[in-house]
Amino acid sequence: MIFSSFTFLVFFTIFFTIYFLARNNHFVQNRVILIGSLIFYGWWDWRFLFLIAITIVMDYLIGVKLHATENTSQRKRLVGISVALNLSILGFFKYFNFFSDSLSSSLNYLGIEASYVTLNIILPVGISFYIFQSLSYVVDIYRKDVKPARSLVDYGAYVALFPQLVAGPIERGYHLLPQITAPRTITREKIYEGSYLILWGLFKKIFIADNLAQIVDPIFSGPGSPSGSLVLIGVYAFAFQIYCDFSAYTDIARGVAKWMGIDLMENFRIPYISKNPSEFWRRWHISLSSWLRDYLYIPLGGNKSGTVKTYRNLMITMVLGGLWHGAQSNFVLWGLYQGAILVVHRFFTRNIFKANNEKKASPIVLAIQIALFFHVVCYGWLLFRAESMQQIAEFSHLLVTDVVFEEVLSNITKLVFFTAPLIIMQALQIKTGKMNFLLTWPTSIRVAFYFGIIISALLFGQFGASEFIYFQF
Incomplete structure (x- = not known):
């Protein structure tokens, strides 16, 4: 059930009608969220429901x-069980076939005849996202940063919340x-903001990304080999x-959640104006990069264990971040690349250009830095x-x-034609200093904007209801 499909429009119309009718009772609303989210998720494949149900019940009870309990050893054992079971579920469904194939290929290369099992495992959509979300909840309780959900229904609604469940x-x-x-209020302002995010997200998907x-x-x-150009x-x-x-999915998810009176976190902050890799990862896929920082990089020692170990921690974090996307060699290489540029950047800013770190660069220098890092x-x-x-070797050459x-x-x-609207929009976001600057403009301008993107999407958009790229992760 894709956001840009007619099926989702029907689903959300029915869901929101029931949800709105229960607006004075958020206990009922949470049950509506849970049931609606499970229907949404089961629409992909009903077999996926067993996995998410296991995750919800297991981590809620833990x-x-x-x-x-205040018993230290018992608390460590409980969080260890959650980490082990969650990562085992994720690892089996996401990586079993990859490692099975890799082992067989390695043995055959060494001249050892290998007989192995390929299970043709179906990757449950969204599993990497909801496993990480559920796992961080348990770790946060262990750290005493949050208190547990007061009921299984509340926790189920938290994990399975359908706007952000899949990506x-x-x-x-x-x-x-x-x-x-807590009780939620559906305000006119949230409806306006949600509608803006949904329309802009759909435009980015249909008009820009799919074209x-x-x-x-x-x-x-x-087929064939393209030219370098x-x-x-x-x-x-x-x-x-x-x-x-990806940002279109996030915008639509945040917009739909706004209609429900819920604010989801921002996941992108104009990442292509970054001047260096550290800034990029503060602007790109923020929910994943901050998750990796808080639950992997810092526990490994972060930057508090000396220079060499800091570089090691950066490399481990980014390689595992690459593997999070899938068990493919190019994702591992991408993770190595991201780790390497973080290490190189840290080395130069801490050693070679240390004296210039506090100086404010001129606009020309900033533009050059942004262009080079892009x-x-x-x-x-x-x-x-x-x-x-x-293909990487060929295309690089x-x-x-x-x-x-x-x-x-x-x-x-x-x-240029299909990216121009994005560039103009983000230039205005930078100039105004507001991501949702349009909401502060007169109604006539907002209406003209909505009319313009709808007409553009109808004239030039791709309406094949193609899946979002990050559904595969």
Whole structure:
């Protein structure tokens, strides 16, 4: 059930009608959320419901038990059980076939005939997101940062909340759970803001991301070998495709949640104006990067254990962040790349350019930094999107040896056309200092904006109800 589909429109109309009728009783509303979310999730495949139910019940009971005991060894044992079981579930469904295939290939390479089992395991949609969300809740109770949910229904609504269930944001107990347990008010302002986020998200998906996919897919998945110029255009196009696709899901999820009186966390903050990798990860997929920081990087020692261990911790965190996306060699390489540029940046800012860290750069220098780092990010997207290690090597070689400026200019029109609305919008966001600046403008301007993006989407949008990229993770 995709946000841009007619099926979701029908589902949400029915859901919101019932939810609104129960507006004076949030206990009933939470049951409506839980039932509606399970219907939404089961629509993909009813078998997925067993897994999410196990996660909800298991971590709810562990959370209650954790809160009730002060025995240190018992508390460690309980949180260890949650970590082990959650990661085992995630590991089995996400990585079993990869490691089975890899082991067989390695043994065959060594001349050992291997007989192995391939289970053709179906990856439950959204499992990486809700497992991390549920696991962080247990760890936060262990750390005494949050109190447990007061009922299984409340906790189920927290984990399974359908707007963000499939592709995030990965919420935290301290932020979302109080909104689940407390009465919620559906205000006109929330409806307006939610409608803006939904419309802008749908536009980014239908008009920008899905049209850019028409550029990207033939280059990475088509027959034959493209020129270096087309590879460059494909990499640029994918950078904007994945951003608009993923942030579109987040916008729609946040907009739908606003209609329910719930505020989900912001997941993107104009990431392509970042000047360095540290800033990028404060702006890109914020819910995952902050999760990795709080539950992996800092527990490993963060930057408090000396220079070498700090570099080690950065590399481990980013490689595991790459693996979170899937058990493919290119995701591991992408994680290594992200870790490496973080290490290099930290080394230079702590050693070579230490004296300049406090100086405010001129606008020209900032623009150069942003442009240069954007290309560093784009090469990372080549690693992320490539379909094989061989393709990474081939395309990398073409980018160095076969880019012709005139060919790039002659093929870039479509890319510029479909990314222009995003660039204009984000320029206005930067200028006003407000992500939702449009809501402060006169009604006539807002109506004209909505009319414009609807007409543009109807004229040029792709209406195949294609899945969001991050559904596969």
